[in-house]
Amino acid sequence: MTDVHSKKVRSYNMSRIKGRNTKPEIIVRKFLHSKGLRFKLHDKTLSGKPDIVLPKFKTVFFIHGCFWHGHKDCKYFIMPKTRTNWWKEKIDKNIFNDKKHIRELKKQSWKIITVWECKLKSKQRDFYLQKIVDKIIPISSNK
Numbered sequence: 001m002t003d004v005h006s007k008k009v010r011s012y013n014m015s016r017i018k019g020r021n022t023k024p025e026i027i028v029r030k031f032l033h034s035k036g037l038r039f040k041l042h043d044k045t046l047s048g049k050p051d052i053v054l055p056k057f058k059t060v061f062f063i064h065g066c067f068w069h070g071h072k073d074c075k076y077f078i079m080p081k082t083r084t085n086w087w088k089e090k091i092d093k094n095i096f097n098d099k100k101h102i103r104e105l106k107k108q109s110w111k112i113i114t115v116w117e118c119k120l121k122s123k124q125r126d127f128y129l130q131k132i133v134d135k136i137i138p139i140s141s142n143k
Contacts, residue, residue: 024117025051025063031129037136046110048101057136059111062098066117070095076118111136 020042029052032039040053043060050060066076070091080087102112113135119128 020051022063022065024065024115024120027120027125028052028061028063028115028129031126032133035133037133047104048097050105054136057111058109059113059136060105061113061115062101063115064098064117067091068094069098069116071116071118074116074118 029039029041032052032054037054038056040055042049042051043053046053046060048062051063052061054060064071066074067078068091071077079091098114105112113132115132119125122128
């Protein structure tokens with residue numbers, strides 16, 4: 001199957017995909033901030049440069065796009081019909097790197113929370129995020 005876009009258009013589209021300060025990241029950051037939690041962003045000293053770091057609670061967040069990180073059984077993860085082998089290798093490498101970074105952080109006693117993009121699109125977003133906050137800090141100290 002051929003691509004529906006020209007090479008120039010496809011290149012432009014791909015260049016617009018951000019790796020930092022994405023909409024899902026901002027949603028999680030705003031929620032955490034509203035709960036009184038303060039954090040660091042993209043800490044280069046930690047394996048995998050986690051999207052959000054809560055040093056006080058020794059907890060890191062990885063906010064994953066369902067497509068880019070191969071979210072299993074998710075309606076937003078659909079393998080492209082063109083260059084399938086290339087995409088499969090790229091996504092498999094992302095998954096491998098994610099696991100490697102998680103192992104390294106766990107060795108350093110960090111708690112790891114992975115937030116999937118699809119969970120932030122649902123009507124249950126605030127409930128989902130509150131469950132995460134409840135895991136980080138005791139309920140009695142939640143605001």
